[in-house]
Amino acid sequence: MAAYPDLFESSPGWLSHTLTNATTDLPKIETTLPDGTLIGRESVGVLYLTPPAGRANPNQEALIVSAGIHGNETAPIEVLTALVSELLNGEWQLACPLLLILGNPPAMVAGERFLDANLNRLFNGAHRRPEYDGLPEAARAQLLEDTCRQFAMAHPKALSHYDLHTAIRPSHREKFALYPFVEGRQVPEAQCDFLLEAEVETLLLQHKAGTTFSSFSSSVLGTESFTVELGKVRPFGMNDLRSFEGIKKALRRRFCGGASPAKQPPFNHLTVFEVVHEILNTGKNFRFHIPDDVANFTEYPQGTVIWEDDGTCYRVELSPQAIVFPNRDVPVGQRVGLMIRAQ
Numbered sequence: 001m002a003a004y005p006d007l008f009e010s011s012p013g014w015l016s017h018t019l020t021n022a023t024t025d026l027p028k029i030e031t032t033l034p035d036g037t038l039i040g041r042e043s044v045g046v047l048y049l050t051p052p053a054g055r056a057n058p059n060q061e062a063l064i065v066s067a068g069i070h071g072n073e074t075a076p077i078e079v080l081t082a083l084v085s086e087l088l089n090g091e092w093q094l095a096c097p098l099l100l101i102l103g104n105p106p107a108m109v110a111g112e113r114f115l116d117a118n119l120n121r122l123f124n125g126a127h128r129r130p131e132y133d134g135l136p137e138a139a140r141a142q143l144l145e146d147t148c149r150q151f152a153m154a155h156p157k158a159l160s161h162y163d164l165h166t167a168i169r170p171s172h173r174e175k176f177a178l179y180p181f182v183e184g185r186q187v188p189e190a191q192c193d194f195l196l197e198a199e200v201e202t203l204l205l206q207h208k209a210g211t212t213f214s215s216f217s218s219s220v221l222g223t224e225s226f227t228v229e230l231g232k233v234r235p236f237g238m239n240d241l242r243s244f245e246g247i248k249k250a251l252r253r254r255f256c257g258g259a260s261p262a263k264q265p266p267f268n269h270l271t272v273f274e275v276v277h278e279i280l281n282t283g284k285n286f287r288f289h290i291p292d293d294v295a296n297f298t299e300y301p302q303g304t305v306i307w308e309d310d311g312t313c314y315r316v317e318l319s320p321q322a323i324v325f326p327n328r329d330v331p332v333g334q335r336v337g338l339m340i341r342a343q
């Protein structure tokens with residue numbers, strides 16, 4: 001396949017090229033597939049793809065899909081790079097413009113979540129804060145913001161962004177998506193259907209804007225964005241890829257411009273959670289009563305004391321609440337966890 005040497009030099013594919021060149025500053029290059037699809041390598045781990053002029057885009061959309069924002073979250077990286085190989089091998093034709101991103105190549109090489117700073121806290125301009133000055137991850141966040149901005153300017157309508165992750169912590173709900181907070185926004189029905197198609201049965205509506213990649217794209221670029229947690233972290237080659245078939249098939253269908261399939265049991269009901277309380281380390285003799293190793297979405301009945309300090313005692317009220325992202329080891333003023341409730 002002629003596109004391989006152009007795009008990936010001597011590497012057999014996108015993943016190995018990205019790992020081999022993780023810290024190299026490569027020039028931008030473009031090449032064309034035999035069917036006329038344009039593929040550009042914007043930088044290491046960043047590809048943009050444009051179908052030939054005149055080809056139908058039945059869903060009239062453009063997509064940004066990112067993986068490896070945390071370098072050790074390998075399964076989504078394997079899913080995305082496998083889809084690129086399928087396209088380059090001519091297994092299907094692209095219907096819509098795509099921007100595909102492997103977020104943190106040096107951390108992928110190291111098999112680490114990040115090297116100097118958590119890349120998924122550096123968006124929405126946070127990379128400009130003085131404490132991140134000079135860090136490669138701050139430069140990468142800036143590059144990804146700029147690249148997404150250019151792509152969104154070229155494709156302003158019906159743009160979606162899926163930022164794919166896997167989790168370190170166990171979860172009672174294996175796959176779940178986070179919908180970044182944007183004032184007054186409702187989740188479109190078609191996006192809920194897509195999550196179910198990808199076998200993601202749980203959606204958590206966030207309650208304030210943050211510094212994640214998906215929060216940046218939704219609040220600054222106006223995309224329909226989701227952070228999608230797809231299961232457990234494992235090293236490259238150790239993933240049970242059957243468990244990621246849902247997202248792979250669903251993305252492939254979108255890339256090809258296929259129609260949304262009918263909902264199939266058991267993936268026919270999306271449970272939507274909302275945040276009812278943000279637990280902050282108050283510093284005033286703060287005591288957190290949740291064990292360190294508790295799984296995400298662990299439910300607590302009415303009356304359970306979740307945290308206390310010298311002035312406050314937070315109990316679960318009315319209906320059961322569940323906890324996500326518990327982490328007691330945070331500085332005063334920072335988030336210890338979120339209490340959530342099914343809508």
Ligand SMILES: [Zn+2]
Nearest residue numbers: 070073165166
């Ligand atoms: Zn992650």
